[in-house]
Amino acid sequence: MDKKLYMVSLGPGDIELITIKALKTLKSSDAICVPTKSEDRSFKKSLTHKIIIELMREHNFKKPIIPIYTPMHFKKEDWQYQVDVIYSAFKDYNTLSFVTLGDSGVYSTVYYLLDIIKVENPKLYCNSEIVAGVTSFSQASAKVKKPLCVGDSRLEIIPLLDRDVPKTTIYMRPKIGMDTSNIKESGEIYTFENLNYDGESIVPYKKSIVKKYMTLFIDFFK
Ligand SMILES: C[S@@+](CC[C@H](N)C(=O)[O-])C[C@H]1O[C@@H](n2cnc3c(N)ncnc32)[C@H](O)[C@@H]1O
Known part of the structure; x- marks a missing residue:
């Protein structure tokens, strides 16, 4: 087995x-x-x-x-x-x-x-x-009833170290039909669509046009 x-x-x-x-x-x-x-x-x-x-x-x-x-x-x-x-x-x-x-x-x-x-x-x-x-x-945010990001704000996670470190960036809330050429990748970018729903797709590159509202991109640190 x-x-x-x-x-x-x-x-x-x-x-x-x-x-x-x-x-x-x-x-x-x-x-x-x-x-x-x-x-x-x-x-x-x-x-x-x-x-x-x-x-x-x-x-x-x-x-x-x-x-x-x-x-x-x-x-x-x-x-x-x-x-x-x-x-x-x-x-x-x-x-x-x-x-x-x-x-x-x-x-x-x-x-x-x-x-x-x-x-x-x-x-x-x-x-x-x-x-x-x-x-x-997520739990901390829920405990104090404060969003981590909403509307036009964004979330950063910063390790408390005394040096610069490579970063992972998550891109969310695209508009359908959006051209993604403005997203500049610095690590390994993936496109995730409809995660856990019908038509789930995960590809190890940046799709050039957004087809679905449920799309997010993760540019993983290298
Ligand atoms: C090694 S990281 C692990 C993070 C964890 N995997 C997560 O998803 O939150 C440990 C750090 O997460 C934060 N952390 C984890 N659990 C926590 C808790 N119960 N209360 C406050 N901070 C916590 C602290 O900054 C701690 O130094």
């Missing part, structure tokens, strides 16, 4: 803000890989573990938990270690979920691990899936 790896976004810490898809994925996994910053692999400091325990209690399921030591030093050997723990868990299990807080597309460990898996184990990479989640800043 093919091994399957799910990267599951848990949302911002409220178990009611986990998606139904994430919950179903956890319930159908053989085991759940949970990051911990504790060297002794305990979950004393792990918020993620707390969420998983609460979810299992609330939704009446129980899965083996595999601790993944995540020291957050941003070193290649640390990511490699985590990937190796996942590989070794696959000796006992066919389907694993690796969980992260918020949404895995925003500053999460997930892509460091997938970058390694893509090279070392292309089959597992192809069999991996990412489950999107609610970000911390």
Whole structure:
């Protein structure tokens, strides 16, 4: 049986803000890989573990938990270690979920691990899936009833670092028929149309004319 790896976004810490898809994925996994910053692999400091325990209690399921030591030093050997723990868990299990807080597309460990898996184990990479989640800043916005962007405003996400960093830009709210030549790409741009609806299309380039209202472009950092 093919091994399957799910990267599951848990949302911002409220178990009611986990998606139904994430919950179903956890319930159908053989085991759940949970990051911990504790060297002794305990979950004393792990918020993620707390969420998983609460979810299992609330939704009446129980899965083996595999601790993944995540020291957050941003070193290649640390990511490699985590990937190796996942590989070794696959000796006992066919389907694993690796969980992260918020949404895995925003500053999460997930892509460091997938970058390694893509090279070392292309089959597992192809069999991996990412489950999107609610970000911390979506939740922050909701808590104070303030929009992140509305009308003629825009949203910026700035990491608090002491250097310039490459950026991802999202373009939304185009007009049908719009010529996209004004969008200057600096990384890897994709066009997303009707995501999750009839006629969904995702292409790794910028479409020259906007055909559908439900279109967004993401110029991913390189
Ligand atoms: C490594 S990033 C992970 C972001 C996460 N993937 C998301 O979608 O929000 C961690 C940063 O996100 C922000 N963050 C995450 N959870 C938060 C929370 N519950 N309250 C406030 N800020 C939070 C903080 O700025 C924190 O330093």
